[in-house]
Structure formats: structure tokens, C-alpha cells
Amino acid sequence: MDIDFTTLDSDIRYKLLVGLVVPRPIAFVSTYNANGVANCAPFSFFNVVSHEPPLVIISFGTRDNEGGTVGKAGGMKDTPRNILRTGEFVVNMVEESIAKGMHIASGEFSDEESEFEKAGFTPVPATRIKHPMIKESPASFECLLRQRTELGPGRVFLFGEIVMLHAREGIIDPLTRRVSETLYKPVGRLWGNRYCTTRQRFALPGELPK
Amino acid sequence: MELKLSEVSSVERYKLLIGLVIPRPIAWISTVNEAGVNNCAPFSFFNVLSEEPPLCVTSFNVRSDGLTKHTVKNIQRTGEYVVNLVDESTADAMHLSSYEYPEEDSEFEKTGLTPAPCSVVKHPRILEAAASFECRVWKRMDIGPGREFVFGEILVVHARDGVIDPATKRISETAYRPVGRLFAARYCTTRQRFDLPGGLARLPPDT
Numbered sequence: 001m002d003i004d005f006t007t008l009d010s011d012i013r014y015k016l017l018v019g020l021v022v023p024r025p026i027a028f029v030s031t032y033n034a035n036g037v038a039n040c041a042p043f044s045f046f047n048v049v050s051h052e053p054p055l056v057i058i059s060f061g062t063r064d065n066e067g068g069t070v071g072k073a074g075g076m077k078d079t080p081r082n083i084l085r086t087g088e089f090v091v092n093m094v095e096e097s098i099a100k101g102m103h104i105a106s107g108e109f110s111d112e113e114s115e116f117e118k119a120g121f122t123p124v125p126a127t128r129i130k131h132p133m134i135k136e137s138p139a140s141f142e143c144l145l146r147q148r149t150e151l152g153p154g155r156v157f158l159f160g161e162i163v164m165l166h167a168r169e170g171i172i173d174p175l176t177r178r179v180s181e182t183l184y185k186p187v188g189r190l191w192g193n194r195y196c197t198t199r200q201r202f203a204l205p206g207e208l209p210k
Numbered sequence: 211m212e213l214k215l216s217e218v219s220s221v222e223r224y225k226l227l228i229g230l231v232i233p234r235p236i237a238w239i240s241t242v243n244e245a246g247v248n249n250c251a252p253f254s255f256f257n258v259l260s261e262e263p264p265l266c267v268t269s270f271n272v273r274s275d276g277l278t279k280h281t282v283k284n285i286q287r288t289g290e291y292v293v294n295l296v297d298e299s300t301a302d303a304m305h306l307s308s309y310e311y312p313e314e315d316s317e318f319e320k321t322g323l324t325p326a327p328c329s330v331v332k333h334p335r336i337l338e339a340a341a342s343f344e345c346r347v348w349k350r351m352d353i354g355p356g357r358e359f360v361f362g363e364i365l366v367v368h369a370r371d372g373v374i375d376p377a378t379k380r381i382s383e384t385a386y387r388p389v390g391r392l393f394a395a396r397y398c399t400t401r402q403r404f405d406l407p408g409g410l411a412r413l414p415p416d417t
Contacts, residue, residue, distance in 0.1 A: 001374055002329060003367040005264050012379050014261035016367060019381035020295055020341050021258040021266070023233040023390040023400050047257045048231040049269035050357050051224040054215050056231070057267060057359075059259035093230055096410060103406035127212060139230050149349075157259055165213045165226065172211055177222045179229030179393070185416065188233040188390055188400065193409075196390075196400040198233050199416055203395045204305035208298050 015191070018044075023188025023196050027058050028092040028102050030116075030123070030140075031082035031131045038116045038123040038132050041079050042094065042102050044189035049159075056091060056143065059157035076154035078111055083158060087145045088129040091160070092137035095186045099195060101136070127164050138184055140166040225393065228254075233390025233398050237268050238294040238304050240318075240325070240342075241284035241333045248318045248325045248334050249280045250307050252296065254391035264364040265348055266293060272356035273310060280313055285360055289347045290331040293362065294339035298387045301397065303338070329366050340386050342368040 005013060018024075027046035031039050045059035060080040083089045094102045098121075105115040116123050116132075123132030126142045133140040143160030150156045170183045181201070188196045200209050215223055228234075237256035241249050255269035270282045285291045296304045300323075307317040318325050318334075325334030328344045335342035345362030352358055372385040383403070390398045404410045 001369045001371065001376060003369070003374070003379075004329075005364050005367055010262045013264050016374070016379060016381070017258045017261055017264060017364075020367075020369075020386070020388075021235045022388050023398075024235055024257060025231050025233060045257055045259050047234060047255055047267075047269075048227045049255045049267065049359060050353050051227050052220050052354050052357065054223055054227060055353065057257070057259070059257075061260065096416070099410055100407050151260055151265075152262065155260065155262070162215050162227075165215055165230075167211045167213075167230075169211065172213075172226065174211065177218070177226060179226065184230070186232055187410075188398075190400070190403065193405045194403055195406060195410075196233075197402040197404070197410075197413065197416075198390065198392070198398040199402055200399045201392065201396055202399070204397060205302055205395075208301060208389075209399060 018191040022190050026094045026102065026187065026189050027056065028094050028105070028134060028137065029058065029079050030090045030092055030134050031079055031086070033078060033082050033111060034085065035112070037112060038114050039078050039082060040092070040105050040115045040119070040121065040134060041077065042106050043079070054162040055146065056141065056160050056162065057157060058160070060155065062154040076156070080156055080158065082131075083145055084148070086130065088131055089143050089145070089160060090126055090129070090131050090133050091141040091143055092134040093139040093186055095138045095184060096197065098134075098136050099187050103193070133166060138168050138171050228393040232392050236296045236304065236389070236391050237266070238296050238307070238336065238339065239268065239281050240292045240294055240336050241281055241288070243280060243284050243313065244287065245314070247314060248316045249284060250294070250317045250323065250336060251279070251281050252304050252308050259361070263348070265361055266343065266345065266364060267359055267361050268293070270358050270360065276356070282358060284333070285347060288332060290333055291345050291362065292328060292331060292333050292335045293343040293345055294336040295341045296389055297340040298389060298399065300336070300338050300340070301389045305395070331365070335368060340370050340373050340388070
């Protein structure tokens with residue numbers, strides 16, 4: 001089957017892209033707004049893109065997970081506004097134990113409401129930047145905004161340089177700096193309300209799990 | 211534990227990042243070189259970024275010998291490339307194509323893959339792949355020593371029969387079983403799926 005993407009309706013384009021480019025890692029981004037309300041929200045148009053310098057990219061749209069236009073007549077989401085205002089943000093990683101809260105935080109709340117409160121998370125101070133980290137997250141990256149590319153109204157992708165890394169005890173071996181496969185089990189993003197575990201792992205070349 | 215990344219060696223930093231930012235989707239990029247040799251190689255510093263315009267990003271490093279990767283040379287020369295998506299049926303071939311071969315060797319031949327023509331771009335797509343994106347370079351960014359980002363606009367999508375329903379354009383969860391990238395030689399399946407809120411609790415206990 002061939003599909004000409006240049007003439008396709010953008011809602012269908014969105015659904016095909018989120019359905020095909022999977023599994024996606026999740027950036028659970030935490031920030032304070034101008035009034036000091038702690039905000040957090042998950043984004044999966046995200047990845048690490050460099051280790052020297054250590055960079056992540058996150059793309060922010062104006063749509064919710066169902067592909068509908070959300071908030072402020074399709075305006076910019078709270079998270080990119082807070083990042084652009086301060087030049088900083090925290091990326092928290094998501095594992096099974098906090099997946100449900102992450103999903104709750106993906107809902108649309110007003111600017112005055114804190115997703116931390118709604119989803120039962122605890123804001124803790126970061127070391128180098130002013131935004132909060134999510135205490136319950138297994139690992140958090142303190143990031144400085146390095147570059148932005150605007151695509152249209154409310155649609156922007158940002159590059160962050162990771163300056164500090166925090167991890168719950170046990171996740172990173174202090175000596176070897178290896179990440180523990182038994183203690184760190186993040187979830188991947190699919191589409192709609194759907195996610196996947198990373199429990200079923202294998203090495204290549206070789207056979208896949210039965 | 212708290213780590214200042216500027217005080218961590220480059221190799222350790224790389225291992226920490228690829229160990230923590232998981233699962234990553236895989237761009238299995240196919241191109242043809244000037245001499246007509248078909249090349250393919252997987253990259254997992256990759257994701258979709260936008261549907262309007264439809265953009266994906268791939269980040270490339272230099273080879274272990276410090277030279278530019280064949281994929282990058284071919285993209286720079288032509289401004290085009292193909293992103294193929296990897297599922298369980300093609301995972302082993304994808305992994306084998308990640309090895310560094312001399313430029314005159316085709317990863318298609320080494321791994322038993324079939325090059326198929328594209329509609330718009332001059333590069334081949336991988337016939338066996340679950341889906342393929344024909345991409346035109348939208349923007350390039352040079353980052354630090356030997357690191358380059360390529361943003362591609364997706365022009366045409368190909369899918370193996372059964373992967374996309376022709377009428378509803380829905381993707382079949384039984385016909386398309388993608389794998390995710392972890393670290394070292396490790397990958398994960400996406401078989402164990404759940405809906406939130408609530409669905410995770412209904413999975414069998416983790417062992």
C-alpha cells in the first residue's frame with residue numbers, strides 16, 4: 001500500500017505516524033509557571049539525540065493524544081511556554097510504578113491547576129535549575145534550553161542540554177555506571193491511551209522471545 | 211544519585227543516556243550510493259516530530275573509525291532517504307545491517323533483503339519492512355564533533371499488506387509488531403500492551 005502524505009488529511013497523518021513510529025520513549029516534563037504552580041506533562045515526540053554535548057529533543061504540538069486540538073484555541077501548551085520563559089526544564093523518565101499518574105497528568109488542566117496535585121506527585125527541588133523534579137520518577141534530567149525551531153502557532157521543537165542527572169538509588173550502579181535492568185522498567189508510548197511495557201527483552205543476533 | 215554530566219566521561223555519558231531513554235523507535239535507513247550500491251543501517255536517535263508538516267528527526271554520529279557514515283554521505287549527496295520501520299520479522303536482519311561494512315558491500319545482500327523502488331525519491335526501500343517513509347531533507351544541523359541531525363519531511367508512506375487498513379487507515383496490532391531499541395545488543399518487543407488508566411494493573415505480575 002502507498003499513501004501520498006502530501007495530500008493526506010493531517011488528522012490521519014498524525015494517527016499513522018503515532019501508530020507506526022513506536023515504541024516511543026516518554027519525556028515527563030516538569031516546570032513551574034509564572035505564578036509558581038508546578039506543572040508536569042508527558043510528551044513522546046522526544047528522544048536523546050546526542051551525548052557530546054548531551055542533548056534531547058522534544059516536539060510540542062497543540063493536539064491531545066486523540067489528535068484533537070486542545071487548549072487556548074489550539075495555542076501553545078503550558079510546558080513549552082514555561083520552558084521558553086525560563087530557558088530550563090526537567091525531563092523525568094516514566095516507569096511502570098508512575099505510569100498511571102503520568103497518564104492522568106496528560107489531561108488538560110487549567111493553568112492554575114497543578115498536575116502534581118491532580119496526579120499525586122511530589123515536586124522536589126532540582127540542583128542547577130529552578131524547576132521542580134518529580135520525586136517519584138526513577139530518573140530525571142535537568143536541562144537547559146539550547147535551541148528552538150518553530151513550525152507554526154503553538155508548535156515548536158526544543159533542544160535541551162542535560163546538565164544534571166538524578167537517579168533513584170539502585171538504578172545506576174555507582175561503580176560501573178550501568179543501568180539496572182531489574183530495577184528500571186520504563187514504559188513506551190504507543191497511541192490513544194495505549195502504552196507498552198519493556199519487560200520482554202532480547203539480544204540480537206538471535207531468536208526473539210516465543 | 212546525582213551526576214553532573216560534564217564530569218562524566220563521554221563513553222559513560224553515552225551509556226547512561228541510551229540506558230535511560232528507552233524504549234527508542236528505530237529508523238532503518240536505506241539509501242543507494244554513487245556507485246549504485248544499496249545501503250541500509252539502523253539508527254535509534256530518531257523520532258517523529260510533527261504531522262504538519264510531517265517531520266521526523268534522525269541523529270547521526272561518525273563511524274568508529276571517525277569517518278562519515280555511508281548513510282549520511284548518501285543523504286548529503288541527494289537530499290533524500292528512506293526510513294523503514296522494524297518489526298519482529300525483520301529485527302535480526304536490521305541488527306546484522308548495523309555492522310560496519312566496507313562501502314562497496316551492500317547490507318541488502320549481506321542480510322538477504324530486497325531493495326524495492328520508491329515513488330518519489332531515488333533511493334530503494336526495504337521490501338520486507340513493515341512500513342517505509344520516503345523522506346526529503348527539510349533541514350540539517352551540525353552538532354559538535356561528528357554529530358549531525360537530519361530532519362526529514364515524509365512524502366510517501368508504504369506499508370506491507372495488512373499493516374494499514376485501506377478504508378479506516380487504522381494500523382493492525384496483529385500484523386505490525388515493532389521492536390524497540392534498548393542498549394548494547396538489546397531490544398524489546400512491544401507485545402505487552404495496556405491502556406491507561408487502569409490497564410497496567412491487569413497485566414500479569416512482572417517476573
